[in-house]
Amino acid sequence: MTERMTSPHDGPDADLAALIGERRRLVGLAYRLLGSLAEAEDAVQETYTRWYALSRRQQDAVESPGAWLTTVATRICLDLLGSARVRRERYVGEWIPEPLPGRTDWIGGRPAADAARCADPADRVTLDESVSMAFLVVLDSMTPAQRVALILHDVFGYPFAEIAGITGRTPAACRELASAARRRVRDALPPEAPAPHRAELVRRFRRAWDARDIDALVGLLSPDATLTADGGGVVPAALHPIHGGEGIAHYLTDLATRAAGALTLLERTVNGHPGLVVAYEGTAAAVYAFDVEADRITHIWAVRNPAKLRPWTAE
Numbered sequence: 001m002t003e004r005m006t007s008p009h010d011g012p013d014a015d016l017a018a019l020i021g022e023r024r025r026l027v028g029l030a031y032r033l034l035g036s037l038a039e040a041e042d043a044v045q046e047t048y049t050r051w052y053a054l055s056r057r058q059q060d061a062v063e064s065p066g067a068w069l070t071t072v073a074t075r076i077c078l079d080l081l082g083s084a085r086v087r088r089e090r091y092v093g094e095w096i097p098e099p100l101p102g103r104t105d106w107i108g109g110r111p112a113a114d115a116a117r118c119a120d121p122a123d124r125v126t127l128d129e130s131v132s133m134a135f136l137v138v139l140d141s142m143t144p145a146q147r148v149a150l151i152l153h154d155v156f157g158y159p160f161a162e163i164a165g166i167t168g169r170t171p172a173a174c175r176e177l178a179s180a181a182r183r184r185v186r187d188a189l190p191p192e193a194p195a196p197h198r199a200e201l202v203r204r205f206r207r208a209w210d211a212r213d214i215d216a217l218v219g220l221l222s223p224d225a226t227l228t229a230d231g232g233g234v235v236p237a238a239l240h241p242i243h244g245g246e247g248i249a250h251y252l253t254d255l256a257t258r259a260a261g262a263l264t265l266l267e268r269t270v271n272g273h274p275g276l277v278v279a280y281e282g283t284a285a286a287v288y289a290f291d292v293e294a295d296r297i298t299h300i301w302a303v304r305n306p307a308k309l310r311p312w313t314a315e
Contacts, residue, residue, distance in 0.1 A: 015065060018065070018066075019048075019051070019065055019069070022065075022066050022069050022070075023044060023048075025070075025156075026044045026047060026069060026070065026073045027040050027041060027044050029070065029073060029074065029077075029151065029152075029156060030043045030044055030073055030076075030077050031100075031131075032130055032131065032136070032139070032151045032155065033074070033077040033081065033139075033144075033147055033148065033151060034077055034080060034081070034084075035097030035098060035136050035139070035140055036097065036098045036308075037098050037100060037310075037311060038098065038307070038310065039080060043073055043076045043077055043080065044073060046076055047069055047072045047073040047076060048069075050072055051065070051068070051069065051072070067162075070158075070166070071165070071166045074148060074152070074166050074167070075166070077144075077148070078144050078145075078148060078167075081144035081147070082144060091232065091233070092231070092232060092233025092239070093229070093230060093231055093232065093233060093237055093238070093239040093240075094228050094229060094230050094238075094239070094240070094241065095140075095230060096133070096137070096228060096229075096230035096301050096302075096303050096308075097133065097136040097137065097140065098303070098308040098311075099133065099270050099271055099275070099287040099289060099301075099303050099308065099309075099311075099312075100131065100270070100271050100272075100311060101268060101269065101270070101311050101312055102268075102269050130151070130154075130155045131271045131272050132192075132271050132272060132273055132289075133270065133271050133273075133289035133291070133301050134188075134189055134289075134291045134299065135185065135189065136271070137301070138184060138185050138188045138189060139151075141184070141188075142181050142184060143177075145167065145169070145177050146177045146178070146180055146181040146184075147181065148163070148166075148167060148177075149163055149167070149174045149175075149177035149178040149181060150177070150178050150181035150182060150185075152166070153174070153178045154178065154182065160172075160174045160175045160178070163178075190293045190298075193292040193293065193294070195273070195274070197292070198273060198274045198290070198292050199267075199274040201220060201274075201290070201292055201295070201296075201297060202267065202274040202275065202276065202290055202297075203267060203274075204216075204220055205217070205220050205276075205290070205297060206265045206267060206276055208220060209252055209253070209256060209265060210256075210265050212253045212256050212257065214246075214249045214250060214253055217245075217248070217249035217252065217253070218245050218246050218249045220296065220297055221245030221248055221249060221296060221297050222245060222293070222296040222297065222298045223244065223245050223246075224243065224244065224245075224298075225243075225244065225245045225248055225296070225297055225298050225299065225300070226241050226242065226243050226248075226298075226299050226300070227241065227242040227248045227251065227252075227299075227300040227301075227302060228241045228242075228299070228300070228301050228302070229242075229301075229302040229303075229304060230301075230302070230303050230304060230305050230308070231304045231305055232304075232305030232306075232307060232308070234305055234306055234307070235285075235304050235305070235306065236304075237302070237304045237305075238251070245296075248300065259280065262280055262281050263278055263279070263280055263285075264278075264279040264280075264282075265277075265278060265279075266278075266279060268287075270287055270288070270289045271289060273289065273290070274290065275287065275288055275289045275290060276288040277312060283313075284309050284312040284313060285304065285309075286302050286303060286304045286309075287302075287303045287308075287309060287312060288300060288301065288302050288303075289301040289303075
């Protein structure tokens with residue numbers, strides 16, 4: 001979807017800039033719910049299409065266009081999440097959320113002042129945490145309703161009364177959904193390591209992998225570490241997670257050996273955290289995200305599906 005849009009209605013649209021200004025927030029919401037930037041953009045495009053399908057009189061009757069857009073976008077995402085399970089059953093290998101490059105400031109939530117006025121202040125997931133690969137993977141294990149309640153409340157600062165209007169549930173039900181989702185996040189994810197520490201571990205990992213130093217890789221990986229790869233059935237990738245630091249180290253060094261020096265490992269920001277891009281003959285062939293606990297890497301997500309590397313093609 002392009003940044004500029006035109007209204008099919010005659011006459012100037014004084015609110016067009018404000019409507020388009022909602023796009024970043026809507027894409028951020030949809031990305032967190034769907035785990036796919038491409039699907040998020042499609043959902044937001046459909047949201048705006050429905051807005052402009054309204055007559056001028058219907059648009060003027062909407063008290064808050066931003067709230068209307070949020071409601072419609074969320075409901076579109078709920079419909080997509082309902083069918084996603086069926087699509088995943090046909091997916092070849094493991095499914096991993098689509099990784100995002102660079103900083104993630106563009107997918108922020110409500111302004112701080114708005115969030116502060118929201119009812120039911122609770123332990124909130126920070127904006128960086130809410131786009132980390134580990135967090136998105138936990139989200140994918142939740143029910144669609146839990147995911148919506150958690151993201152709308154904890155990340156975007158919506159009170160449960162508003163979430164109830166969006167989802168068609170009671171405020172009490174939405175509060176319980178968010179609480180259950182929050183417990184799942186806390187049970188699944190350890191406290192995040194400081195960013196400089198994570199960056200140093202990833203840097204040492206890159207050097208060890210580049211040198212094909214199995215012992216050094218094993219030393220950086222937790223003994224029970226896991227590597228999950230996503231090739232989507234399009235490119236070669238491990239169909240099942242690889243468990244154990246030693247097994248992962250051998251797997252990665254074998255990859256580097258078979259590439260015969262054609263791989264370049266680049267340190268990049270992946271979903272707001274230190275990660276790696278594996279370039280093959282100058283083209284991004286994989287994006288690696290890492291989860292870190294204490295002084296070891298505990299999980300590696302390797303996204304190889306070319307359809308999920310679209311934002312990285314300019315690398």
